[in-house]
Amino acid sequence: MLPRVRTRHALPWVLQPFPWTLWLVLLWFSTAASLPVHGQRADSASPQMSLDAAVRAVQQPLASPSAPAEDSEEEPNPAAAVEPAWVTTWDSQGNLRKRIKVESDFALGDRARLGLLFGQGFVYSTLVKSSVNTQGIRDVGVTGLWHPNGMVKFEGMFGVSQVGATVDTSEQPVQSAAIPITKVVAHITPGGIAKVDLGFNRSIYDLSPQLVANRVVKNEFVVRPEIALSSGWRVRALAEMGPMTSPGKSNARYNSEFTVGRKLGKQSELYSTFNILHYAKASDLGYYSPDLVENMEGGWSTDVDRKALSLSLDFGLGAGHARGHGDSFGPWGVSGHAEAFVTWTVRPGREVRASYEYYYDQSNPAVESSVPTPWHMSVLTLSFRWAGLP
Numbered sequence: 001m002l003p004r005v006r007t008r009h010a011l012p013w014v015l016q017p018f019p020w021t022l023w024l025v026l027l028w029f030s031t032a033a034s035l036p037v038h039g040q041r042a043d044s045a046s047p048q049m050s051l052d053a054a055v056r057a058v059q060q061p062l063a064s065p066s067a068p069a070e071d072s073e074e075e076p077n078p079a080a081a082v083e084p085a086w087v088t089t090w091d092s093q094g095n096l097r098k099r100i101k102v103e104s105d106f107a108l109g110d111r112a113r114l115g116l117l118f119g120q121g122f123v124y125s126t127l128v129k130s131s132v133n134t135q136g137i138r139d140v141g142v143t144g145l146w147h148p149n150g151m152v153k154f155e156g157m158f159g160v161s162q163v164g165a166t167v168d169t170s171e172q173p174v175q176s177a178a179i180p181i182t183k184v185v186a187h188i189t190p191g192g193i194a195k196v197d198l199g200f201n202r203s204i205y206d207l208s209p210q211l212v213a214n215r216v217v218k219n220e221f222v223v224r225p226e227i228a229l230s231s232g233w234r235v236r237a238l239a240e241m242g243p244m245t246s247p248g249k250s251n252a253r254y255n256s257e258f259t260v261g262r263k264l265g266k267q268s269e270l271y272s273t274f275n276i277l278h279y280a281k282a283s284d285l286g287y288y289s290p291d292l293v294e295n296m297e298g299g300w301s302t303d304v305d306r307k308a309l310s311l312s313l314d315f316g317l318g319a320g321h322a323r324g325h326g327d328s329f330g331p332w333g334v335s336g337h338a339e340a341f342v343t344w345t346v347r348p349g350r351e352v353r354a355s356y357e358y359y360y361d362q363s364n365p366a367v368e369s370s371v372p373t374p375w376h377m378s379v380l381t382l383s384f385r386w387a388g389l390p
Contacts (some may be wrong), residue, residue: 080107081385083385084101086098088381091366091377092374092376092377094127101139112145117139117142117157118138118140119139123135123136123206123209135209136164140160141158151189151190154184154186156185160178161179163176177215185198193228194228195226202217202218202219202220211367214285216246216285219243219244220253233260235259238257240253244285244289246285249285251283252280259272259273268302275297277293286368287367297337299317299337300315308344314338320362339355339358342355349387351385356381358377359378360375
């Protein structure tokens with residue numbers, strides 16, 4: 001959410017607990033379903049928000065910051081469009097991340113688009129005073145979309161992230177670099193009850209200035225299937241695998257999520273998610289790299305549409321525990337998230353989008369810390385889309 005680098009806990013070991021994992025998911029959902037809750041948005045990208053999912057939400061520097069919306073496939077293909085976006089994240093370890101992105105694309109016929117993008121970002125540390133406490137990243141790239149029929153859609157981005165000369169955490173000089181980045185995905189809808197996304201992502205892991213200074217790059221193959229069952233039930237899964245790389249170093253990573261959802265009403269859903277995260281070995285590059293993390297969350301979210309305004313809300317609460325390499329599992333800790341997405345359609349082809357997201361986890365921080373304290377992160381996004389309709 002499959003071959004990996006073989007270690008003491010290679011892939012067969014990870015897959016071994018799946019049967020009891022599935023039972024835990026079903027048990028957790030049956031407990032959550034008894035709560036008097038009534039709603040979640042029913043799109044295919046309904047959040048499965050473990051802490052690792054929070055990292056995905058902000059780590060991709062060129063992904064559209066707007067809330068998921070399946071309706072976009074039904075909109076006309078505008079002749080040209082431009083979308084500036086501002087994204088700010090901050091966490092409990094004093095890491096502050098600011099990014100601005102401008103993307104512009106135009107139609108190639110009725111079923112394809114081609115575009116250019118530019119991004120500029122800065123990552124600060126407000127607590128650690130050192131020569132690596134501020135890092136800058138500049139992104140340029142080409143985007144494309146091809147929708148040959150109603151069953152298949154391809155999206156892609158190919159570009160470069162440029163980072164300046166600095167020193168790493170060992171105070172050794174690091175030369176400036178141009179790092180290739182990409183994000184490609186195929187959306188396949190073979191029928192009315194099944195969907196699958198297949199993709200590959202490569203980007204700088206820029207949640208802290210230390211990670212940028214160490215030139216940490218996240219590579220991952222992604223598989224995201226979904227099956228709609230009878231009576232409003234849905235089963236979703238996510239598998240991510242690939243290396244975390246830095247000059248002269250590599251670490252295999254595996255992440256999976258399994259979600260059971262029950263649709264309530266037209267645009268709401270109650271769901272439960274079980275998450276597994278595994279790294280092949282410990283890392284000293286600045287990201288948290290446990291041997292295994294297990295997390296369970298139950299959640300609720302909903303969509304509210306009122307003429308020109310639409311609001312999406314999502315809330316989840318659960319618990320998780322982690323095990324370091326060569327260690328035993330630590331205590332269970334609370335995890336949770338809260339999200340709000342707002343879209344204001346000023347007029348056809350003109351949209352203002354804003355969102356706020358908050359993530360909390362006591363056992364699975366995204367960034368390595370010398371002090372074992374609960375980790376939380378906030379994400380604030382604002383964007384405007386202008387499209388010239390044909």
